[in-house]
Structures are given as structure tokens and as C-alpha cells.
Amino acid sequence: MFKNFFPNKILSFSNKLFSFLIVLMLLFVFVGLIYALFLSPPDFIQGDSVRIMYVHVPASFIALGCFGFMGIASICALIFKIKILPLMAKSLAPVGSVFALVSIVTGSLWGKPTWGTWWVWDARLTSMLILFIFYIAYISVWKFVDNYEKANRISSIIAIIGSLNLPVIKYSVDWWNTLHQSSSITLTSAPTIHYTMLIPLIIMLIGTILYTLIVFLMRYKTEIMKFKLDKRNKEN
Amino acid sequence: MLSKKVRSRIVILTFLLALAIAVVYGVLKSLEENVVYFFSPTELYNKEDIPFNKKIRVGGLVKDGSIINNQTSINFIVTDLNNEIIVSYKGSLPNLFSEGKGVVAEGKLKDKKYFIADKILAKHDENYMPPEVSKILKKTKE
Numbered sequence: 001m002f003k004n005f006f007p008n009k010i011l012s013f014s015n016k017l018f019s020f021l022i023v024l025m026l027l028f029v030f031v032g033l034i035y036a037l038f039l040s041p042p043d044f045i046q047g048d049s050v051r052i053m054y055v056h057v058p059a060s061f062i063a064l065g066c067f068g069f070m071g072i073a074s075i076c077a078l079i080f081k082i083k084i085l086p087l088m089a090k091s092l093a094p095v096g097s098v099f100a101l102v103s104i105v106t107g108s109l110w111g112k113p114t115w116g117t118w119w120v121w122d123a124r125l126t127s128m129l130i131l132f133i134f135y136i137a138y139i140s141v142w143k144f145v146d147n148y149e150k151a152n153r154i155s156s157i158i159a160i161i162g163s164l165n166l167p168v169i170k171y172s173v174d175w176w177n178t179l180h181q182s183s184s185i186t187l188t189s190a191p192t193i194h195y196t197m198l199i200p201l202i203i204m205l206i207g208t209i210l211y212t213l214i215v216f217l218m219r220y221k222t223e224i225m226k227f228k229l230d231k232r233n234k235e236n
Numbered sequence: 237m238l239s240k241k242v243r244s245r246i247v248i249l250t251f252l253l254a255l256a257i258a259v260v261y262g263v264l265k266s267l268e269e270n271v272v273y274f275f276s277p278t279e280l281y282n283k284e285d286i287p288f289n290k291k292i293r294v295g296g297l298v299k300d301g302s303i304i305n306n307q308t309s310i311n312f313i314v315t316d317l318n319n320e321i322i323v324s325y326k327g328s329l330p331n332l333f334s335e336g337k338g339v340v341a342e343g344k345l346k347d348k349k350y351f352i353a354d355k356i357l358a359k360h361d362e363n364y365m366p367p368e369v370s371k372i373l374k375k376t377k378e
Contacts, residue, residue, distance in 0.1 A: 041366030045332060050364060079245045115357045116330025122273035160253070164260050176272045177295060179340055184362040194365035 013221065021214050028207030035200035043197075052110040054200055058208035059102040060128070064166055066096025066212065067131060070138070071163025074156035086152045087227060089159060090142055091219035095212050097135035104128060115179055123172035124180035127165055134162030148230075274340045277319040281348065288345050294321060295340040295359060303335060314339060314351075325353040332358035 036054035043050035070089040077085035107125070108118045119125065138158045145151035173182040184193040191198055238246075264271060274295035280286070294314055302313035309326045323341045333339060338359030343352050365373075 041368070043364050044367045044370035045337070045360060046364075053364070075249065079242060079249060114330070114332055114360055116332075117357055120273065120357070123271050161256060164256055168260070168264070176268075177274050177276065179273055179295075179357060179359055181360055181362045184364060192361075192363045194369055196366055197364050 013217065018214065018217070021210060021217075025207055025210035025214060028203055028210060032200055032203035032207050036204060040197050040200045041194075046114055049110060049113045050197070052106050053197075054204045056103060056106040056110060057201060058205045059099040059106065061205060062208055062212050063096055063100035063103050063128075063131060063135075064169060066092045066099070067135065067159070067162060068166055070096070070159040071166070074159040077152070078156050078160075083227075084224075086156065087223040088220060090155070091216050091223050093135060093139050093142075094219065095215040097132065097139060099208075099212070100128070100132040100135055104132060120179050122178040122180060123176045124169065124178045127169040127172050130165055131162065131169060134158060134165065138162070276316040277314060277321045278316050280321065280345070281319045286345060286348065291342065291344060293340055293342045294323070294351055295338070296320075298333070298335050298337055298339050300335050314341065321349055321351050323351045323353050325356055327354070327356070329356055330358040332360055 032054065036051055040051070040054075042048045070092055073085040073089040076082060077089070104125075107128075111120075112118050138155050141155040141158060142151050145154060172178060173180055185191045185198075193201070274293035275283070276296055277294065280294060296314040296316040299313040299315045299320060302311075304311045309324055310329070311322060311324050313320045314323050315321075323343075325341065325343075333356060338361060340357045340359050341351060341353035342355040342357070345351055
């Protein structure tokens with residue numbers, strides 16, 4: 001039952017729902033940007049360059065989150081052979097990879113005025129670059145391997161192995177000495193970021209999550225349609 | 237409940253995952269010297285095989301009141317509150333470089349307590365706040 005439930009549901013997603021999500025996303029991003037760029041205060045040390053954070057942190061969050069989901073989906077896909085899971089992972093990869101790149105580029109732009117360098121090979125930056133390479137590898141397999149079953153298997157393995165990198169990225173700043181500072185927002189203790197900066201960050205994060213959701217749903221819908229079309233073509 | 241096929245796939249995948257985690261752990265452990273971006277003064281102090289002619293990085297806090305600005309070079313002390321090391325540097329400094337703040341110096345050791353840097357990077361911490369709040373915090377500390 002579960003296998004058939006999902007595809008049909010997504011195909012019946014009306015344009016109205018998409019429009020609603022897009023308006024909501026634009027609202028969050030608009031308010032978030034106004035808050036982040038104009039209303040929020042500069043940092044006591046970094047000054048205005050701290051505003052890069054409002055794009056950098058949500059982008060990194062999405063990049064890690066998407067790949068984490070792809071990893072879990074790939075594990076379940078390999079074990080239970082649920083047909084929709086690879087399509088879900090496949091639909092998440094492009095938006096995740098873009099945000100990984102955004103995270104690296106904004107981080108680089110932030111690094112120059114604060115640290116005094118565009119790039120260093122410390123554990124956090126390097127592991128983030130490795131994540132981006134895993135994204136590229138994952139997407140390339142789907143693009144260049146023609147046989148669906150083969151592409152599915154290889155890409156799933158890439159997603160699972162790449163997921164092992166995620167805790168390394170997350171905890172790199174705690175496990176080793178890095179130039180990158182450690183996390184300001186943790187599950188265990190109060191955030192070390194003042195609430196006047198935390199609020200716009202959370203608004204931007206919600207906006208980014210909504211954007212990711214919209215792009216994912218659109219891609220997923222297309223993937224399902226493609227999958228069904230391929231199946232029909234094979235049957236005929 | 238789970239079919240035999242599914243169960244065998246779970247076993248195989250769990251085994252392979254455990255193997256992969258072990259490999260990643262082993263690689264990171266053996267590369268620890270390279271994964272670590274900089275050494276603290278204490279780590280350098282306790283280190284047996286000190287690389288004198290190799291480029292290394294040392295990081296910590298710039299000790300309060302330790303910056304001596306000559307015309308040709310700048311000297312300051314990097315401390316991790318246990319051990320310290322004198323750093324000598326010629327060149328331009330990043331904007332965030334200041335006393336009491338984090339710093340990473342790249343260069344070569346002259347001896348255990350003296351480091352000649354050819355690059356200085358500022359390291360900042362995870363605290364973010366508006367200037368007014370920082371002022372208030374400082375006042376209450378005093």
C-alpha cells in the first residue's frame with residue numbers, strides 16, 4: 001500500500017499548493033533578508049561581515065541535511081527495494097549540491113575579511129569540500145550510467161559512504177584544532193549567539209528549508225512522471 | 237516478518253557499514269598530524285619529534301599586553317593559558333588580530349619557545365553579539 005501511496009499523492013499536488021509554498025518561502029526570505037541585512041546589529045568583533053552568516057549557516061545546514069536524507073533513503077532502498085526512495089534521493093541531490101557550493105563560496109568570502117584568507121585546508125573546510133565532491137559524484141552517476149538498476153546501486157553506495165563524512169563535518173571543529181570556530185548553536189547548551197542575530201538566522205533557515213522543499217517536490221514530481229513513462233514505454 | 241532476502245541484505249549492509257566506519261576511523265587516526273590544522277603551545281611543548289625545518293602552525297590566544305611593534309617586525313606571545321610561545325612576524329595582519337583574541341601563525345620553529353611566522357591568520361570564536369551587549373558584559377565583569 002505504502003509503495004503506491006506516495007507517487008499518486010505527489011502527482012495530485014496542485015499548482016495551488018506550490019504557489020502557496022512559494023509565497024510563504026518568499027515571505028520568509030524577504031523578511032529574513034531585511035532583518036539580516038538592515039535590522040540586525042553588526043558583530044562586536046567582526047562588524048558587518050557577520051551578515052554573511054545568515055546565508056552561510058542555512059546553506060550548510062541544507063547541504064548536510066539533504067545528504068543525510070539521501071544516505072538514509074539509500075540504505076532503506078538497498079535493503080527494502082522500495083522504488084520511490086532512490087527517486088527521492090535523486091531529487092534532493094541537485095539542491096543539496098548547490099547549497100554545499102553556496103556554503104563553500106560564502107564561507108570563503110567570509111574567511112577573507114575575518115581570518116585573513118580565502119581558503120585553508122583545515123578539517124572543517126576540507127570535509128565540506130569532500131561533501132561537495134560526493135554530491136557531484138552522486139549526480140554524475142545518475143547522469144552518465146544508462147542502466148537504471150546499475151545507476152541506482154552505484155549512486156546509493158556513494159550516498160551511504162558519503163554520509164559517513166557528515167559526522168566528520170559536524171564534529172570536525174570539536175575533534176581537531178581547526179581555523180573554523182566551533183558551533184554556536186548546539187543541542188546541549190544555550191546558543192552563544194545573541195538573540196538579535198539568532199532570530200534573523202532562524203527566519204532565513206526556515207526560508208531556505210521551504211525553498212529546498214519546493215525544489216525537491218518539483219523535481220520529485222518530474223522523476224515520478226519520468227519513471228512511470230519509462231515503465232509504460234517498456235511494457236509497450 | 238522480514239523475508240530472508242531482506243534480512244540477509246540487512247546483515248551484509250551492516251557489516252559493510254561497520255567496515256567502512258572502521259576504515260574511515262583508521263585513516264583519520266593515522267592522519268591526525270595532518271588533520272589537525274595547528275598545534276597549541278602545550279602540544280608543541282610536549283611533542284617529542286619537533287619539526288624544526290618544517291612549516292607548521294601554532295595557534296592560541298594573543299596574550300594581553302604582549303604585542304611589541306618594532307618598525308620592521310611585530311612580536312607577540314601566543315598562549316593556551318598553560319604554555320606560551322613567542323611569535324615573530326613581518327607583514328600585514330588580518331583585521332581581527334588583537335590582544336586576547338584567537339590567532340593561528342604559520343611558519344617555522346626556531347626553538348621550543350620561539351616561532352618565526354610568515355603568515356598570520358585570525359581565529360574567532362563562536363560568540364556573536366552586538367557591540368552594545370559586549371560593552372555591557374565588559375562593564376559587569378569589571
